[in-house]
Amino acid sequence: xxxxxxxxxxxxxxxxxxxxxxxxxxxxxxxxxxxxxxxxxxxxxxxxxxxxxxxxxxxxxxxxxxxxxxxxxxxxxxxxxxxxxxxxxxxxxxxxxxxxxxxxxxxxxxxxxxxxxxxxxxxxxxxxxxxxxxxxxxxxxxx
Numbered sequence: 001x002x003x004x005x006x007x008x009x010x011x012x013x014x015x016x017x018x019x020x021x022x023x024x025x026x027x028x029x030x031x032x033x034x035x036x037x038x039x040x041x042x043x044x045x046x047x048x049x050x051x052x053x054x055x056x057x058x059x060x061x062x063x064x065x066x067x068x069x070x071x072x073x074x075x076x077x078x079x080x081x082x083x084x085x086x087x088x089x090x091x092x093x094x095x096x097x098x099x100x101x102x103x104x105x106x107x108x109x110x111x112x113x114x115x116x117x118x119x120x121x122x123x124x125x126x127x128x129x130x131x132x133x134x135x136x137x138x139x140x141x142x143x
Contacts, residue, residue, distance in 0.1 A: 002031040011069035084117045
């Protein structure tokens, strides 16, 4: 996610570019801080954290594409909404696993990541004129 945020911060264009550069910069700092803090918690819990870029890349479901720098600001914001939502799938699974393994400190930390990600989704969705979960949750088909 940090690579995508960095590229978006550098290349976002349009009338809201300056505002988005600041937002993407804040999200980039948060992503770095989350990665560092999670690594510390994992080590404190005597768990192993990925240590190479290859290991981080191997376990991601986020898609990077150099072409993204040519996309519109709205496209970038929408893409980040989906990235945070995808990240939350793994965070919620990790919370359940930490609770199952009786690791309350790790679970608590992950709940904080989930909270931050949910806030980021709501912030980005608002920029798109949407409610926080609009277009993300599968809607029940009542037919």
